Amino acid sequence: xxxxxxxxxxxxxxxxxxxxxxxxxxxxxxxxxxxxxxxxxxxxxxxxxxxxxxxxxxxxxxxxxxxxxxxxxxxxxxxxxxxxxxxxxxxxxxxxxxxxxxxxxxxxxxxxxxxxxxxxxxxxxxxxxxxxxxxxxxxxxxxxxxxxxxxxxxxxxxxxxxxxxxxxxxxxxxxxxxxxxxxxxxxxxxxxxxxxxxxxxxxxxxxxxxxxxxxxxxxxxxxxxxxxxxxxxxxxxxxxxxxxxxxxxxxxxxxxxxxxxxxxxxxx
Amino acid sequence: xxxxxxxxxxxxxxxxxxxxxxxxxxxxxxxxxxxxxxxxxxxxxxxxxxxxxxxxxxxxxxxxxxxxxxxxxxxxxxxxxxxxxxxxxxxxxxxxxxxxxxxxxxxxxxxxxxxxxxxxxxxxxxxxxxxxxxxxxxxxxxxxxxxxxxxxxxxxxxxxxxxxxxxxxxxxxxxxxxxxxxxxxxxxxxxxxxxxxxxxxxxxxxxxxxxxxxxxxxxxxxxxxxxxxxxxxxxxxxxxxxxxxxxxxxxxxxxxxxxxxxxxxxxxxxxxxxxxxxxxxxxxxxxxxxxxxxxxxxxxxxxxxxxxxxxxxxxxxxxxxxxxxxxxxxxxxxxxxxxxx
Ligand code: SF4
Ligand code: SF4
Ligand code: SF4
Ligand code: SF4
Numbered sequence: 193x194x195x196x197x198x199x200x201x202x203x204x205x206x207x208x209x210x211x212x213x214x215x216x217x218x219x220x221x222x223x224x225x226x227x228x229x230x231x232x233x234x235x236x237x238x239x240x241x242x243x244x245x246x247x248x249x250x251x252x253x254x255x256x257x258x259x260x261x262x263x264x265x266x267x268x269x270x271x272x273x274x275x276x277x278x279x280x281x282x283x284x285x286x287x288x289x290x291x292x293x294x295x296x297x298x299x300x301x302x303x304x305x306x307x308x309x310x311x312x313x314x315x316x317x318x319x320x321x322x323x324x325x326x327x328x329x330x331x332x333x334x335x336x337x338x339x340x341x342x343x344x345x346x347x348x349x350x351x352x353x354x355x356x357x358x359x360x361x362x363x364x365x366x367x368x369x370x371x372x373x374x375x376x377x378x379x380x381x382x383x384x385x386x387x388x389x390x391x392x393x394x395x396x397x398x399x400x401x402x403x404x405x406x407x408x409x410x411x412x413x414x415x416x417x418x419x420x421x422x423x424x425x426x427x428x429x430x431x432x433x434x435x436x437x438x439x440x441x442x443x444x445x446x447x448x449x450x451x452x453x454x455x456x457x458x459x460x
Numbered sequence: 461x462x463x464x465x466x467x468x469x470x471x472x473x474x475x476x477x478x479x480x481x482x483x484x485x486x487x488x489x490x491x492x493x494x495x496x497x498x499x500x501x502x503x504x505x506x507x508x509x510x511x512x513x514x515x516x517x518x519x520x521x522x523x524x525x526x527x528x529x530x531x532x533x534x535x536x537x538x539x540x541x542x543x544x545x546x547x548x549x550x551x552x553x554x555x556x557x558x559x560x561x562x563x564x565x566x567x568x569x570x571x572x573x574x575x576x577x578x579x580x581x582x583x584x585x586x587x588x589x590x591x592x593x594x595x596x597x598x599x600x601x602x603x604x605x606x607x608x609x610x611x612x613x614x615x616x617x618x619x620x621x622x623x624x625x626x627x628x629x630x631x632x633x634x635x636x637x638x639x640x641x642x643x644x645x646x647x648x649x650x651x652x653x654x655x656x657x658x659x660x661x662x663x664x665x666x667x668x669x670x671x672x673x674x675x676x677x678x679x680x681x682x683x684x685x686x687x688x689x690x691x692x693x694x695x696x697x698x699x700x701x702x703x704x705x706x707x708x709x710x711x712x713x714x715x716x717x718x719x720x721x722x723x724x725x726x727x728x729x730x731x732x733x734x735x736x737x738x739x740x741x742x743x744x745x746x747x748x749x750x751x752x753x754x755x756x757x758x759x760x761x762x763x764x765x766x767x768x769x770x771x772x773x774x775x776x777x778x779x780x781x782x783x784x785x786x787x788x789x790x791x792x793x794x795x796x797x798x799x800x801x
Contacts, residue, residue: 218783218785219599219600219777219783219785219788220599223783224783225691225782225783225784226691226782227691228690228691246781246782250693251691254746255745256686256689256690256745256746256747257690351516351525351700351725352525352696352724352725353695353696353697353699353700353727354695354696354730355693355695355696355697355781357695358693358694358695358729358781359693359695359781371732373711373713376711376713376714379713379714380526380709380711380713380722380724381526381528381713381722381724382525382526382724383526386526407781410781411693411695411697411781413515413516413697413700413701413779414515414516415493415494415495415515
């Protein structure tokens with residue numbers, strides 16, 4: 193059976209890709225780190241296990257990584273969804289990247305183009321883990337005042353380091369609205385108002401685009417459950433607009449498209 | 461020799477109560493939602509003194525994450541400008557590890573350099589640090605490579621070291637430390653106790669002085685910095701959790717009719733760090749900003765301010781979303797600089 197390492201080294205040896213974006217063992221047994229492998233010998237250091245949760249698609253838009261040439265990316269299910277979402281948002285060309293898909297059971301498959309990615313994603317189970325669902329249900333069930341208190345406390349820890357934004361593959365705006373100061377849309381202070389506005393604006397901008405990789409919350413040094421905001425908005429986008437992110441390489445973004453037969457009166 | 465006292469764990473509540481009654485704000489490590497952080501305390505109930513390290517540092521005590529400096533308003537043709545005076549309540553930082561105690565020397569060097577900083581200086585002057593030797597560390601700690609150590613007393617007004625489960629030896633190191641003991645004389649017993657328990661074993665990994673000397677040679681080696689920083693996402697996490705990062709931004713916010721001037725933290729990871737109004741950025745690449753982070757802490761600050769910009773607390777590495785391990789990177793740089801790579 194082909195392994196991740198043999199795949200990666202074969203792609204590099206054949207000159208099909210210049211760089212493989214994958215994971216290497218990190219500082220300790222609980223951490224993996226992104227790795228950029230450009231020589232076949234180094235491919236042996238690639239790993240894929242429970243630690244490999246970061247969405248590596250984020251690197252495909254980085255100028256420093258792009259400069260290295262055509263890339264193969266080690267992809268868990270959420271990273272595959274990101275590739276489709278990137279294509280739908282015209283971020284990557286159809287043949288720009290080779291996906292090395294690793295399924296939950298460890299099977300490694302090469303997906304040479306986005307059509308193959310789409311077929312592969314369609315076959316995979318998708319949904320929230322019981323922990324995620326339970327946490328959303330718990331917060332949903334809180335009376336409004338208590339829900340407000342819970343979020344105020346949670347977001348109160350935010351110090352605007354923007355690690356969530358940096359780790360999120362869909363937060364790719366070259367000039368984020370929070371960095372714009374003429375006019376200033378979002379208060380700069382990491383105080384209750386500034387934090388609320390920042391986190392809510394970010395969540396809204398990702399509604400219908402978030403591919404549910406969880407990288408934002410994993411990156412947050414303050415351990416804030418921002419992923420829950422995104423997950424609820426993803427759910428709402430499906431309910432209201434019928435679209436889930438990362439299912440198709442050709443798809444309109446729900447909050448930026450217009451349909452003459454929209455069900456809402458006000459927009460027609 | 462400094463003066464010593466005995467402080468029983470059971471007397472910590474009395475100590476905190478006495479300090480609070482004397483008008484001191486007491487900050488100490490407490491556990492909250494599974495994370496240990498410095499928080500204001502009024503009793504000893506939630507103290508978590510057996511911690512390795514807090515997620516965020518205590519620098520906010522003297523350099524808050526945001527601070528209002530001015531308010532201005534425009535009504536017709538009338539413009540009013542009002543200064544917001546700096547708040548500097550007398551504060552005791554209780555139970556900070558030696559690396560954090562040492563970090564105030566870097567903050568002091570930066571904020572009292574040149575003209576002095578009207579917002580930070582009074583807070584530094586109002587701060588008393590009661591340090592706590594480290595019983596344990598983790599793989600991210602590298603204090604001993606940057607001139608510190610798990611029982612290092614520099615930066616402490618008082619240093620506590622565990623004698624056993626229930627008792628600390630308190631070394632009173634400064635006048636300020638003495639004044640603190642005088643605020644709560646009942647909490648301290650006379651004596652020095654027997655030998656303190658062994659502290660964490662943190663093996664030195666590189667020599668900071670050699671690194672400082674060699675870094676300028678590496679400045680122009682773009683491949684080194686690119687290789688180290690390719691995975692860096694360019695966020696503010698490492699700078700914001702760091703006890704010694706001092707870069708800040710000043711912005712006017714709200715509208716032209718009612719506005720505030722606010723100082724916030726800045727971070728060299730951000731893409732718009734040092735971006736000029738012209739659009740030019742002298743550090744346009746992530747690798748150049750990573751180089752800045754290392755050079756600033758280990759070359760520029762020692763050269764200009766005679767103090768390292770890092771105390772080896774390891775927070776940046778524990779919090780980095782992509783496992784940028786500063787100790788490991790520095791070890792490599794030191795080896796490269798020494799010509800063994
Ligand atoms: S918002 Fe969070 S979960 Fe959604 S795509 Fe971005 S990083 Fe992933
Ligand atoms: S990563 Fe966390 S602390 Fe940083 S800006 Fe995002 S929510 Fe705030
Ligand atoms: S080193 Fe880590 S924490 Fe610092 S900017 Fe880069 S990704 Fe963020
Ligand atoms: S650079 Fe890292 S290890 Fe050094 S003081 Fe800052 S957070 Fe601690």
